[in-house]
Amino acid sequence: MAKIAFILLCHKDPDAIIGQARMLTAAGDYMSIHFDARAKPEYYDRIRNALADNPNVTFARKRLKCGWGEWSLVQATLNAVEAAVDAFPRATHFYMLSGDCAAIKSAHYAHQFLDAEDVDYIENFDYFDSDWIKTGIKEERLIYRHFFNERTQPRLFYASFGLQKRLGLTRRIPDDIEVQIGSQWWCLRRRTIEWILDFTRRRRDVMRFFRTTWIPDETFFQTLVNHLVPQKEIRSRTLTLLMFTDYGMPVTFYNDHYDLLLSQDALFARKISPEAVELKARLGALYADDTASFQISNEGRSLFQFLTGRGRIGRRFASRFWETESTLGRDRTLLIVVCKKWHVAKRLLSMVRHVTNVPAIEYLFHEEDTALPDLGGIQASLGKRTRHRRALMRMLFDYFDTDSLIVCMDPSSLDLLHDFASDRSTTRILEVQCQFSNAYLEGHARRVGLAGEQTPRETMERLMPTIRGDINFESDRIRDAEFENHMILREGDAPEHHATLLAQFLDVGYDKALEVAETKHLFAD
Structure with missing residues (x-):
């Protein structure tokens, strides 16, 4: 037997x-x-x-x-x-x-x-x-060499892939092997x-x-x-x-x-x-x-194809996927890094990926070109991502086959924070509070269209307090919401204090958290 x-x-x-x-x-x-x-x-x-x-x-x-x-x-x-x-x-x-x-x-x-x-x-x-x-990709899986992970190191994966394509660095499949x-x-x-x-x-x-x-x-x-x-x-x-x-x-x-x-x-x-x-x-x-x-x-x-297919043409007796899977899952943990300076959050996530290998996605609800896998079109636009936010997030958990996922959000996205924090999953929020120089705020005003290259200096000086006040207001609203697992990491605090917060946020040991906290030039503009 x-x-x-x-x-x-x-x-x-x-x-x-x-x-x-x-x-x-x-x-x-x-x-x-x-x-x-x-x-x-x-x-x-x-x-x-x-x-x-x-x-x-x-x-x-x-x-x-x-x-x-x-x-x-x-x-x-x-x-x-x-x-x-x-x-x-x-x-x-x-x-x-x-x-x-x-x-x-x-x-x-x-x-x-x-x-x-x-x-x-x-x-x-x-x-x-x-x-x-x-x-x-199909043939490219084989004829190019892949040294990096597409999910945890997307930029390195595609940079290496693109360089090999440009230089023509293909390789042969072993002659006697039919893949x-x-x-x-x-x-x-x-x-x-x-x-x-x-x-x-x-x-x-x-x-x-x-x-x-x-x-x-x-x-x-x-x-x-x-x-x-x-x-x-x-x-x-x-x-x-x-x-x-x-x-x-x-x-x-x-x-x-x-x-x-x-x-x-x-x-x-x-x-x-x-x-x-x-x-x-x-x-x-x-x-x-x-x-x-x-x-x-x-x-x-x-049977599954029949029932889901009926839903596509409006003749359904099975729920659509965003209704049946409206929760991320009780055993899952969503980690949200909230930061107004997007480049700071991206540096932080890059080091977190390196130290922990937890899948981390940058500003997926704010940047159209954020690196995302093909999820059948739901990821195609910012409007779709926001409209089907929980379905998108659940699909990302499934895609990465993980129970922990990190994403970045802008402090203005209070509605998103409320939505995810109310889910049955565990949501932890790390708010990274940066210091804002006048030079940075001027650049921010130009990036968001509040000012142009020819804006007079007097107008810009009157604008600065308003922009700074808006940034502070967004942070105050997050604190007023009294989210259960809300931590604040402030620029200027000692790396050891940052490490204590990061250890709690990432659920890792202090040594790993300190390695993340000591990221070089983390807050540099």
């Missing part, structure tokens, strides 16, 4: 990880865990201690700091796979999971399903001929896994190539399986149910999706909402039920 070694990549919610590991291994299967090195050390320690007496659980020997779209995700998977191969010689199949996945069939059903055919389950579509990539693409959620036989590990040791040229491709978790295993395994032994599908909106965002499942999930032709589903406590409990009980039977109708994707 099949025995599964689950390869779990995770970065949050240690209690859920512990419960998931205990449930899956109780059926006689195994689990190898890679817990992101960026996560809090106490989370990892809690998982290790809770599962220390479970012989069916092992851990990747080396933990990596993972970033979406980076090679680090593939290497973390390989590290967990190697640990599983060594620790579990009886494992017949290796199944990729995330912390957001849940079993939607019983263990008995899963084992019988895998025993029925001696094949590998992995999506592998021709990279160039298929339409698997819907938006964004394939597909979902990263696969289930492979032990023999296939051993062939892949052997390949990684022999073909250093292929490894070097994939290390600097963009989003290699969608191409690396897919390409190697296609290269190593006969086509008749590959089923080009994933055994994990994934559904996406027409905005490219993954559909999240809640308590009332239980019956729908059971009827789908899959063994696991992703993503399960952290708030779906009842659903997780019912699915956990189901996994241990050897007598459960399943009627597979597999209508989930077509």
Whole structure:
């Protein structure tokens, strides 16, 4: 009978990880865990201690700091796979999971399903001929080298990309490799896994190539399986149910999706909402039920497309996405940096990205050209972003696959602050109060159209007190609102005081906060 070694990549919610590991291994299967090195050390320690007496659980020997779209995700998977191969010689199949996945069939059903055919389950579509990539760059993912992360280092990513294009610094794909693409959620036989590990040791040229491709978790295993395994032994599908909106965002499942999930032709589903406590409990009980039977109708994707499609033409009995997802999520934290000097906030965010790797977006409600991912058009204009502010923010949380997100706002946006602060999520506001010289205020007056190059000096001098008063008024309104988590970082205070505030705002240690606080020329104009 099949025995599964689950390869779990995770970065949050240690209690859920512990419960998931205990449930899956109780059926006689195994689990190898890679817990992101960026996560809090106490989370990892809690998982290790809770599962220390479970012989069916092992851990990747080396933990990596993972970033979406980076090679680090593939290497973390390989590290967990190697640990599983060594620790579990009886494992017949290796199944990729995330912390957001849940079993939607019983263990008995899963084992019988895998025993029925001696094949590998992995999506592998021709990279160039298929339409698997819907938006964004395609060939450029491969023929250029990508050293920076598009989400956390967008300016460096596109600067490096643009420089290589201008200089014609393309590279060849290894001659004997036909690049394939597909979902990263696969289930492979032990023999296939051993062939892949052997390949990684022999073909250093292929490894070097994939290390600097963009989003290699969608191409690396897919390409190697296609290269190593006969086509008749590959089923080009994933055994994990994934559904996406027409905005490219993954559909999240809640308590009332239980019956729908059971009827789908899959063994696991992703993503399960952290708030779906009842659903997780019912699915956990189901996994241990050897007598459960399943009627597979597999209508989930077509039903979802039908219901959402009716909403597009005004004939709907399903809510629109900005109505059903009007909250950011109870377990999420939105960090808002409020600053009148936009260049100061941008410097601060640049250092925060460097020190914490928390996704950070600049003035998305104020600057049309703020670097944003393609979210199906909702990000196309400032008007759309503001009108569907919560939907936009939730989609950004999903896009970055994070529970913490930082954005910048101008102090004039009191309505936005009120809206986000009233959400069920946690909102923390860091107001950066700068000192304003007359020269800066004159430049500000010209930038916003209150003055021109030919404005007389007398007029400008009369204007200065009014502009300064407006800036002070905006700050006073924010304080008068008495937001629950409102902190004020003032220019002129000692870096040590700044670090104390930043540690509280970012929920990081004092040393990291001090590194951010000591950003060179932070307040320079």
